[in-house]
Amino acid sequence: MSSDEENPLSTSSEPLSRAIGERYLTYALSTIMHRALPDARDGLKPVHRRILFAMRELKLSPTGGFRKSAKISGDVMGNYHPHGDAAIYDAMARLAQDFAMRYKLVDGQGNFGNIDGDNPAASRYTEARLASPSESLLQGLAEDAVDFRPNYDGTLTEPVVLPAAFPNLLANGASGIAVGMATNIPPHNLGELVEALLEMIKRPDITDDELVEHIPGPDFPTGGVLVEPPENIRDAYRTGRGAFRLRARWEKEELGRGQWQIVVTEIPYQVQKSKLIERLAEVIQTRKVPALADVRDESADDIRIVLEPKSRTVEPEMLMGMLFKNSDLEVRFSLNMNVLIDGRVPKVCSLKEVLRAFLDHRREVLLRRSQHRMDKIDARLEVLEGYIIAFLNLDRVIEIIRYEDEPKAMLMAEFELSDVQAEAILNMRLRSLRKLEEMELKRERDALIEERSGLEDLLASEKLQWKTIGGELKDIDKKFGRNAEGGARRTGFAEAGEVEEVPIEAMIEREPITVILSKMGWIRAMKGHNALDAEVKFKDGDGPMFAMHAETTDRIVAMGSNGRAYTVLGANLPGGRGMGEPLRLMVDLPNEAEVTHLLLPKAGEKYLLASSDGDGFICPGEELVAQTKSGKQVLNMKGAAKTTVCSKIDGDTVACVGQNRKLLVFSLEELPEMARGKGVRLQKYKDGGLSDAKTFTLADGLSWKDPAGRTRTETDLAEWTGKRASAGRMAPRGFPRDNRFT
Structure with a gap:
């Protein structure tokens, strides 16, 4: 016997480089596969999957009661995840944070942290249960939808992956740092994802660029505004790597007397509000942005960060442009879609590859659930056939059970029953021995045969399978899509351009x-x-x-x-x-x-402007928009004259009525178009001035409301038609007493 065999504690030597290499490789693979990278199929890391599965085992349904978080993290640690309870609780708390998750997977009760960066309360003080989207992730676990594996000590089993009825990887995003690789995926809008998946089922050869038409970009739970150019977004989704520029949403708030302030209502994703305020205060102190005078946090349940300018002459866009450059009011969110394909191989995937991995997983789940249901139906049909035989030969069956020493063997021999059927007959209750039961058994058998036929058709037809998957996705869209509560897109889009020149409209929802x-x-x-x-x-x-x-x-x-x-x-x-x-x-x-x-003037529209003196002209709509608080002089007048008409032009003819009740109709072509001025005379008056004027289409006639409120239309206007600047004729009978057309 050798000395090594004699001493079981003996050591062996090997080169340090090989020993470190082998052990580090083992650690690296463990980190990549079992800790840091999410699975492309259900979008979860092992710790999150185990938390949801353990909560399901505790029967913490979305409509049921809450349980202490300490109990939940203890069960996860003891049964499935032999790591620190603090790490498990932190992972569970994140699943319950509406500012971290686009679609919460855990419904929390108590202090689960906030957007300021405060930590959740201790697990003994908080309670939790599954949120509604988690039900869709777990649906099918009892129907052999996925493989199970032994837990860490072999006493229980856990799912390798969840059935996942919606693409959770993209819906909620993921981030993680492994060994030599990392992942960072932003959240997206589930309604847009379903729309893209349905299109992908229709056209399997769809390109990444076409998918971006349905999924224009991430949809962060904290809102904000994406200012990344569309071509960069397309490149990022095509390659699986890129970055998105995300800005806070803000608006200018008028305080009166020319004073204003900027109110930030949404901050970028994963930016802690308290640290953002500290950074803005530092910007003021260091005078990096001299135009900013003060910052206040007036947030309650919603975000309200007030930024005060030093001078009201500062342009809000210029101030925000400087702050975007010098604070976390603008961040770059990196995209790195490095995920585990089939739970084993890490790969940087394009948008289409991630969606394809999900669809293939859903098809496999559908096939497995259908096959499981067929097996259940076959087992039940076998029992039903035995019951029906027993009912048809009821007296003989009772006789065998009463008098035979081995009734099971006798039943099997006489009626050619299987072991399962004979056992079911022997276990039958006496109350079931009634005529009605036989009819119910036959009805159940026929229904099961019909269901089995449908399942056979489903398993044989790939087209039918994709149609079923499409129907399931539409159901998900109804539950959590854009028309559901909280399902609307929160993150807007805008063009960045030169930050000082960004129009304020581009930053407002x-x-x-x-x-x-x-x-x-x-x-x-x-x-x-x-x-x-x-x-x-x-x-x-x-x-x-x-x-x-x-x-x-x-x-x-x-x-x-x-x-x-x-x-x-x-x-x-x-x-x-x-x-x-x-x-x-x-x-x-x-x-x-x-x-x-x-009024709301738009580019391309034209307006009829006229003063009480009876002078007027045609003005382009864009010329009415002023850039300053002092306004813009458009209609020039003298003395006590006032603006009388400012209406959008709709037609080819002008009708004027004076304070003397005389009506004049003339062609619109007789009026000049100008940006500013006095205009030309519309109608001549001996005394008084213009009461009203409007444009209309001559072929349709001139309409007005009579004293009784009825609309009257006059099509024969020859009596009142004349040249511009003439006096006109008395208005027809029934014309309003206030000399106005409306």
Whole structure:
């Protein structure tokens, strides 16, 4: 016997390089496959998969009760994941954070941390259960949908991968650092992912660039604005590597008297708010951005970071451009789609490859679940056939059971039953021996045979399989897609360009608003397009004057009686909860002037402008938009004249009516088009002035509302047609007493 065999504790020698190489390689493979990289099929790392599976085993359904987080992390550690409980709890807490996960997988109760960067409370103080999306990830585990493997000590089994009814890898993203490689995948909008998958099922040869038409970019849970050029986004998805520029969402808030401030309402993903505030304070202290005077955190449940400029003459876009360069209000989010294909091979995948891995997994799950169901049906049909034979020969079966020493063998021999059938008959309850039961058994058998036939067709037809998968994806879209609660896209898109020249509209989310201006000049914007005649509260003695539908990105023009056009941005208007703010504090409208018209001029539109003196012209819509608070002089007037008409041109003919009730109709071609001026005479008056004017299509006739509120249309206008600047004839009978067309 050798000395080595005599001493079991003896040592052996080998080169250090080989020993380190082998051991480090083992560690590296373990880190890559079992810790840091997610599986392309369910988008989960082992720790997350084990947390969800353990919570399922604890029956913590989304509609059930909560359990202590300490109990959950203890079960995960003891049964499946023999690592530190703190690491397990941190991983579970992240799954419950709505600012970290686009679609939460765990529903938490208690303090699970916040966007400031504060840690969750200890596991003994918090409770958790599965969130609704987790049910879709786990659905099918009891139907042999995936393989199971022994846990670390061989006493239990755990799934190798989850069935995953939706592409969780892209929906929630993932990040991890392994040995020699890393992964970083941003979250995406599930509705867009489903749309792309359905298109991929229809056209398997679809390209990555075509997929980007359905998935234009990441959708972060914290919102923000993507300013990466579309071509860069396409390249990133095609190669699996790239980066996205993500900016905070902000808006300019008017404070009155020419003062304003910037309010940041969404910050970039994975940026801690407390550290962002510290960085902004440091920027002020070091004077890197001299235009910034102060920063305040006024956040409650939502984000509200207030940035005060040193001077109101600073352009908000220029200030934000400097802050984007010097703080985490703009970050670059790296894309590195390095994932495990089939749970074994790490690979940097394109967008199409990741989606294809998910679809192939869903097909395998469908086939396995269908086969499992068929096996269950076959087993049940065998038992049912035995029951039916027993009912057809009930007296003989009872006789055998009563008098035979070995009834099972006798039943099998006499009725050619299988062991399973004979055992089922012997275990049958006496209450089942009734006529109705026989009918129910035959009905169940027929239903199972029909279901089995459908499953056979499904297993034999690849087309039918993809159709079924498409139907499952549509169900997911109904549950969590863009029309579901919280499913709408949160991250917007904008062009970066030169940061100092970015128009403010590009950084504001486009939303519908209803703009209301009162008689006393108070303006506000209600969210959404509400009915223009809906009841709205006003201050005592005040009432409605103008109401119009617009969007937050629109530039709204208020035409003053002094001929000046004043412009306000829809996003800068005060909200509709209060009474609004005086328009005079937002623009330099003189006290002696009042607003005569509220409009939304667009490029390409033309407007008819006219003064009470009867002078007017055609003005392009873009010329009405002013760039400063002081407005823009458009219509020149003398003396006590006021702006009377400012209406969009719609037709080929002009109708004017004077204070003397004389009506004149002439061709629109007789009016000049100009950006500013007095214009030309529309109608001649001996005394008085212009009451109203409008444009219309001559072929359709001239319409107005009579005193009873009915619309009247006059098509024979020869009596009132003449040359511009003539006096006209008395208006027809039934014309409104206030000499206005509307």
